[in-house]
């Protein structure tokens with residue numbers, strides 16, 4: 001049998017479909033320009049089957065072991081991840097609170113031989129993602145906990161509607177829950193110039209208008225610009241935990257989290 005722990009990161013990726021090794025090649029240029037067009041149109045780019053089926057099995061096996069080390073937190077907050085503004089009416093989006101409940105394995109708990117970790121630390125993947133995101137030079141997060149996360153979501157867990165603080169997030173879907181656990185978003189619902197509160201309020205009060213659902217398909221790499229596209233993960237049902245790897249890159253070096261955010265997400269800080 002093949003010793004899967006020795007696989008190089010390139011062997012985890014379907015390179016025939018996603019020829020990322022030579023970014024100058026015509027095939028890679030066609031792929032990255034397709035990604036950029038999708039990101040411009042919707043703030044998201046889905047790459048189904050990016051990780052091969054057998055590699056997904058390997059990543060799930062190691063994630064199932066790592067999941068035991070997840071820190072579980074429950075937090076109540078607004079979509080803006082700031083404290084509610086009590087000077088506003090009670091049904092204003094900046095006052096509407098909801099619960100997020102999630103387990104997270106921090107980067108420092110991934111052993112060096114972890115295939116997920118080796119994929120995250122592999123430069124060709126980072127260079128491809130940079131090219132797909134408008135040719136930007138990328139750096140891995142400098143945060144010892146936040147650079148790579150395994151999100152572990154069990155029955156009742158969910159992420160409420162929110163915007164991200166980072167410009168973009170890269171996720172790899174590893175295993176779907178029996179029910180729920182769908183990633184839903186409203187493409188570019190706000191911009192730097194317009195918060196679009198009436199539309200956000202309708203969404204928070206239950207409207208489905210404009211909501212796009214990304215089916216949880218193991219092996220999909222998702223590039224997502226979450227600063228202006230509000231998103232959530234619907235509540236998990238059933239006994240199978242939802243597993244997603246979250247790979248954090250930034251356009252500048254040295255980005256770290258605050259002590260406060262580390263405590264909230266990982267239950268410990270440096």
Ligand SMILES: O=C(O)CCC(=O)C(=O)O
Pocket residue numbers: 151159164171183231233244246
């Ligand atoms: O688990 C996911 O699919 C999305 C995670 C997310 O939105 C976040 O961590 O901010």
Ligand SMILES: [Fe+2]
Pocket residue numbers: 162163164226231
């Ligand atoms: Fe998010």
